[in-house]
Amino acid sequence: MSGEQQTVTVDLGERSYQILIGEGLLHETGKLAQQAGISSKSACLVVSDSHVAAAGHLKKVTDSLRNSGYRVAEAVIPAGEESKTLAVAEQVFDQAFDAGLDRKSAIFALGGGVVGDLAGFVAATYMRGIAFVQLPTTVLAHDSSVGGKVAVNHPKGKNVIGAFHQPKQVVYDISALRTLPLREIRSGVAEVIKHGIIWDRSFFEWIETSIDPIIELDSRILANMLARSCAVKAAVVSKDEKEDNLRAILNFGHTLGHAIESLARYGTYTHGEAISIGMVFAAELSCELGKTDRASAERIRNLLQRAGLPTEMPANLDPAALLQSMKQDKKATGGKLTFVLMSEIGRVEIINDIDETVVLNLLRRLGRSS
Numbered sequence: 001m002s003g004e005q006q007t008v009t010v011d012l013g014e015r016s017y018q019i020l021i022g023e024g025l026l027h028e029t030g031k032l033a034q035q036a037g038i039s040s041k042s043a044c045l046v047v048s049d050s051h052v053a054a055a056g057h058l059k060k061v062t063d064s065l066r067n068s069g070y071r072v073a074e075a076v077i078p079a080g081e082e083s084k085t086l087a088v089a090e091q092v093f094d095q096a097f098d099a100g101l102d103r104k105s106a107i108f109a110l111g112g113g114v115v116g117d118l119a120g121f122v123a124a125t126y127m128r129g130i131a132f133v134q135l136p137t138t139v140l141a142h143d144s145s146v147g148g149k150v151a152v153n154h155p156k157g158k159n160v161i162g163a164f165h166q167p168k169q170v171v172y173d174i175s176a177l178r179t180l181p182l183r184e185i186r187s188g189v190a191e192v193i194k195h196g197i198i199w200d201r202s203f204f205e206w207i208e209t210s211i212d213p214i215i216e217l218d219s220r221i222l223a224n225m226l227a228r229s230c231a232v233k234a235a236v237v238s239k240d241e242k243e244d245n246l247r248a249i250l251n252f253g254h255t256l257g258h259a260i261e262s263l264a265r266y267g268t269y270t271h272g273e274a275i276s277i278g279m280v281f282a283a284e285l286s287c288e289l290g291k292t293d294r295a296s297a298e299r300i301r302n303l304l305q306r307a308g309l310p311t312e313m314p315a316n317l318d319p320a321a322l323l324q325s326m327k328q329d330k331k332a333t334g335g336k337l338t339f340v341l342m343s344e345i346g347r348v349e350i351i352n353d354i355d356e357t358v359v360l361n362l363l364r365r366l367g368r369s370s
């Protein structure tokens with residue numbers, strides 16, 4: 001394994017923080033928390049999920065925190081998207097109270113995007129907001145742990161109940177990724193590919209040449225890949241923290257992707273799988289509206305397929321229902337559809353008020369050919 005460590009900064013003035021990427025960093029959680037100014041006078045809570053705890057990662061974190069003098073409680077939620085609810089958040093609030101967390105306390109989110117989003121939401125709202133640290137353990141969480149979007153789902157939509165609340169630090173121990181199932185590795189690579197498409201053509205081209213070692217988590221390239229992908233996210237968030245406009249480009253593929261996730265029932269498709277299909281759709285829609293060329297759309301589909309991700313519309317989902325769900329997307333205003341469309345690989349734009357007949361016809365056409 002390579003010992004190379006990477007640091008990416010999210011530049012947000014007094015709320016700036018670092019993303020530390022390297023091997024074995026979970027053993028350093030306590031020391032790094034001290035460096036980030038997390039107080040050890042108050043109790044802290046490590047939130048994780050059942051798979052991450054069973055893989056042994058939780059113990060590394062609690063041991064390290066205790067060795068650095070922190071008083072530590074644990075909250076382990078059931079693994080999976082179905083846990084990203086207000087009901088589970090309420091259980092974590094109870095555990096925070098029981099452990100005596102106060103306004104100087106911190107929450108450590110150890111897991112993938114589900115744990116990060118949920119624990120971050122609890123941190124954003126408990127006593128009107130306390131500190132939190134992201135300890136991502138999935139490939140996908142290079143995206144979810146950065147940028148401060150924290151949320152739980154509502155039966156009517158993904159991430160609808162949430163806030164912007166930046167972590168104090170992101171500690172990304174890439175050795176924890178070795179216990180991830182292959183399907184989850186592929187899922188995370190979808191967001192890596194997204195970062196190439198929306199911002200960095202040379203990164204997309206590098207992924208094209210490296211996709212096989214990426215899926216194998218080749219240690220010679222893993223830290224670099226995650227640092228490059230986090231750097232895209234950090235650059236966008238630093239320019240538009242609360243999604244006034246530019247940040248919406250990070251939603252490429254998510255207009256349809258989120259609709260698929262909620263209509264197919266959370267957990268049927270992973271987040272990365274759903275946005276893979278959503279990115280193919282966004283690229284096709286970009287072609288249909290004359291914004292990009294067919295070759296670029298095909299290139300995206302090919303790379304996603306080579307990453308082992310689904311690219312076909314789910315045959316069992318009704319296009320009219322998908323359209324309805326997309327109209328409730330957070331980017332939509334006044335019931336008008338908003339999509340992130342592509343002009344070329346590396347460049348996208350946010351288009352409001354897209355003709356819904358065009359979208360519906362394309363959903364039907366792609367659904368028939370799948």
Ligand SMILES: NC(=O)c1ccc[n+]([C@@H]2O[C@H](COP(=O)([O-])OP(=O)(O)OC[C@H]3O[C@@H](n4cnc5c(N)ncnc54)[C@H](O)[C@@H]3O)[C@@H](O)[C@H]2O)c1
Nearest residue numbers: 051079080112113114137138140143144149176179180271
């Ligand atoms: N806040 C954001 O900016 C943002 C960005 C992207 C995605 N998200 C959200 O992130 C969520 C998806 O995140 P995810 O794909 O990480 O899903 P996840 O958190 O459900 O993790 C995927 C699976 O891997 C398991 N797992 C996690 N780490 C493991 C490890 N090291 N070893 C073994 N198993 C492990 C989990 O228990 C789970 O079963 C979605 O809810 C999505 O909406 C948020």
Ligand SMILES: O=C(O)C(=O)C[C@@H](O)[C@H](O)[C@H](O)COP(=O)(O)O
Nearest residue numbers: 143147149158159247250251254330
């Ligand atoms: O950070 C962002 O902004 C993103 O859009 C990143 C997405 O990958 C992520 O899935 C995010 O949770 C979606 O945000 P939402 O506002 O559409 O719920």
Ligand SMILES: [Zn+2]
Nearest residue numbers: 191254271275
């Ligand atoms: Zn996403």
